Amino acid sequence: MEKTIAEAKAPNLGTRWRRNAWRYRALYLMMIPGLLYYAIYVYGPMYGAVIAFKDYNVTKGIFGSPWADPWYRYFKMYLDSPYAWQTLRNTLLISLYKLVWGMPPGIILAIMLNEVKHKFFKRFVQTVSYLPHFLSMVIIYGLVVALLSQTDGLVNQWIKALTGESVPFLTSTDWFRTILVSTGIWQNIGWSAIIYLAAFSSIDPSLYEAARCDGAGRRRMIWHITLPGIRSVILLLLVLRLGHVLDAGFEQIYIMYNVHVYPVADIIDTWVFRVGLVDMNFSLATAVGLFKTLIGVVLIVGANRLAKRWEGSIW
Template identity: 75%
Template sequence: MIRAQTAEPPAIGSETRRGRRPLWGKVWRFRALYLMLLPGFVYYAVYQYGPMYGVVIAFKDYNVLEGIMASPWADPWYKHWKAFYDSPYFGQILANTFLISVYKLVWGMPPGIVLALMLNEVRHRLFKRFVQTVSYLPHFLSMVIIYGLMIALLSQTDGLVNQWLEERTGRTIPFLTSTDWFRTLLVASGIWQHVGWSAIIYLAAIAGIDPTLYEAARCDGAGRLRMMWHITLPGIRNVILLLLVLRLGHILDAGFEQIYIMYNVHVYPVADIIDTWVFRTGLEQMDFSMATAVGLFKSLIGLVLIVASNRLAKRWGGAIW
């Protein structure tokens, strides 16, 4: 008769040292990685999370001389939000902020993807590097320089484009002071400045695609467009979703620097956004409580949009976290 052999239960305290390794032991084991992480952690702790203490200003009638803690609490606590909501410009600046951000999102993402796909198909290395260099150089230019170029080209008095139009048609177009042209120029200049930098990110994602997929597709008779549609684009889908989620989180950041440099009194109806309004009414008039309240309002909307966009990404099968 064959007896079944049963394994004896392990004695108490016989676990391997690896399974019982204390937390600090694991930290010490990977100390080199944690040391590399430390500068980034200190940066975010000091410059990102530390200043969040100042959010309390949004609930107070802040006085610079009295300081944050000594300043009286606002009565009611939502006083500054109500003042922002009751402003006659609330609807206009909120609509301008959303419209400009959506325009930049819708028209700004595809050019980077298209440029990356086109560069990926270029086989001449020197030409490819030349196009990459020329396309991403504007990313390092100041918006002041870019606006200077726009003035040289589009100024109604002595801009090159208007001089050419005047010679051909006898009239000029006020590109920089027209409400019909401002958003177009704003989005177009942003695309020109950042398309090359965006393409670098997508090219890095394309480089991580398994090359055997392309070889199998060629064996099946697929052309470049087929491989681009069925292999390259699905291969960078998660990167596209990640950048989309990050952009949605900053949907209310329509680009303060760019708009502040480009706008003027003639285009306020289509150019004034939350940040520029806060700069004029909150900071120039020393109303720091109002500026902080509106900033907190933007942050909460950004948080909601990030969570919502990530849920949408999960539904598409590309969850970010």
């Protein structure tokens, strides 16, 4: 019997794969350390997620600990607790505030720098705005305390000199989220601007020349050429941020919050940290972390499908 087309092609495909593997052996060898890193430190520990479905005991380990009865016991425990709505609400609100107020400043700064013709001034502003990105959150919190401390903060000294009273910025539920979002914008505005400035290079310069010939001013060129030219980048960053909407910035909040602002500052990650590492309830903490991850996956898939309409999807 004659060989089918698939059978005839199979040896050729195998031979071609071996030939290409040997030809690019140096590249494959360079990939091995990266693949090992992800296998050991990223995908390997994912097996620990089964703790969410077990009555985990440290002495017995993951394999020796019995399964929870029912299997959704710790998920139900979190959802029935009075902390579920508070932590979920705070997480979503803080993330949305950072998303809504955090993206426009980077775009505006990038547009302003793109319009500047003086190279030295442009580089100076870009460097100054980018420097806070390299500061640790501990240093940023130290600066915030030096400015807003109720006892000896610089801003409070001015307010006290004018009104005779000080404002408890760091312990007030009315001010905490504003300070949180503001410091985040200040730290990341330069980094965001660099991404958008790189996106400007993909815009065809002839579009600006044609607009000038038609009598368009700078504002019209920004609105009709610059912003549409980076629309795909804006949508891409928006989709990526929506995927992390339940993160809300653990490090920043953990360093800056205190017991006075728990009602408006306690997010899922900080609650999981206290329950898992302080109270040693690993099963409940893992269940909540897994719950948050699943919601994040749903959000990023939904945002990606929505962004496909404007050609800004990831896949």
